[in-house]
Amino acid sequence: MTTAYLSSEPLKIAVLHAKALGDFIVTLPALAAIKETYPHAELVLLAKPWVKKFLAARPSVIDRVISVPALSAGLNKPINSAEVELFCAAMKTEKFDIILHMQGDGRTVNSFINKLGAGLTAGMRNPPAEPLDRFIPYVHYQNEVLRNLEIAALIGAYTSKLEPQVEVTQSDEQEAAPVRAVIKGRPYVVIHAGADDIRRLWPASKFAGVADSLIKKGYEIVLTGMPKETEIVTNVMRAMNGAAILCTSLELGGLAALLQNSALVISNDTGPLHLARAVGASTVGIFWAPNVLNWGPLSRSRHRLAISWRLECPQCRIKPVSPWPFQPVRPDCDHPYSFVENIPVAEVLEPALELLSAAKI
Structure with missing residues (x-):
């Protein structure tokens, strides 16, 4: 796996993160790093429905939020369920250059994002999770802000701003x-x-x-x-x-x-x-x-x-x-x-x- 910059500028990057409020807040520096590094790429967040409502009301680095109904139910369903297959088909039409996840050790989500048709996948992986193109191991005891920044670095995205920030409107x-x-x-x-x-x-x-x-x-x-x-x-x-x-x-x-x-x-x-x-x-x-x-x-x-x-x-x-x-x-x-x-x-x-x-x- 490599953490070098990409050979061509991505036009469309998706980040999968469908968890709770605190988990979302600690992804913000990493999301900002991706936008700072690739300012001309559309940055799409695949998230729970509440995130779409929250971000629609305020400025953020996210250009678009797509709700992930399968993940909001925990993704405990078989990967070939009708709901998952419909979502995967819709995501393939998006033609993402990159999809990365900030969603744990990969056992439940790596097979999921591998079905979304991205040019490159990145995130965390511990066996027996499916491989990704670029990954870091999930070691539990790590500050979550720094963990997510390390995931962003897999696609060459960096920032000097480490503190999460939410704008009040x-x-x-x-x-x-x-x-x-x-x-x-x-x-x-x-x-x-x-x-x-x-x-x-x-x-x-x-x-x-x-x-x-x-x-x-x-x-x-x-x-x-x-x-x-x-x-x-x-x-x-x-x-x-x-x-x-x-x-x-x-x-x-x-x-x-x-x-x-x-x-x-x-x-x-x-x-x-x-x-x-x-x-x-x-x-x-x-x-x-x-x-x-x-x-x-x-x-x-x-x-x-x-x-x-x-x-x-x-x-x-x-x-x-x-x-x-x-x-x-x-x-x-x-x-x-x-x-x-x-x-x-x-x-x-x-x-x-x-x-x-x-x-x-």
Whole structure:
């Protein structure tokens, strides 16, 4: 495999990435690198439907988004299913010069992109995944921003800009305006207490302790969450002594505006934390130690980490970190415990106050 520049300028490049919000945010520097290196090529993102809606509302390096219904269902269907075959036929008519993926070790997607008729394929591959024209091995413990930049380098695409960036639009600001009207111009801290995995959830009582301390320092507290996280957010509010603003109905654009204008964002390791970084907010992220290697921020001027070093399941004492954390859940350990609950309130509050104090200087 080679990482040299292509012999001719590509006219059409597709990138397959059909995953969740945080996964998408960490692809942005690599997507920017491709556009920076090949500015005259059409850059097409093959993604979940929500990405198309999100990018349609704001400037980005992506020229077009094509929804990938098979991948949005997990691509657990046979590769010769009617849905997949129809999609492959449509993609062949696109005549992509390059298709690359940022979608894991290749076992589920390499055979898929090899059916799309591109002149060159690139991405990640661990056996028994099908070969690609250019590939790097998937080694789990690697920062995801740098992993995706390494994939972009397979087609000679480079950039000096490592931080993900998302532009907040006037429409985003308008969506967030009703929430900010309640705040009435006072400085506010956003607390996002949800996450998709219980093992990444810091306890509601501890979030409440941080929130109450920040209220005493003069900050309003905004508790954000997805609609499915309403119970988690409500539990934080109930545990608080002070009052907070509950916010579980914003679309991603409105959430981006709310995060950007905050004094600080405190969050579990989940998508809105990555979005907060991408819009320029200061953050305190609550992490399980192994996940810092993949999902921690590259810089520390605006970002701090509260890290749990607990590696053993609280119930069975098994270390579920091989071959990678929680993916898949080990059959001998699927106990529903938080691996970050042991982080003290002080380890979140102290870096939060440090960042807030620095912002005032």
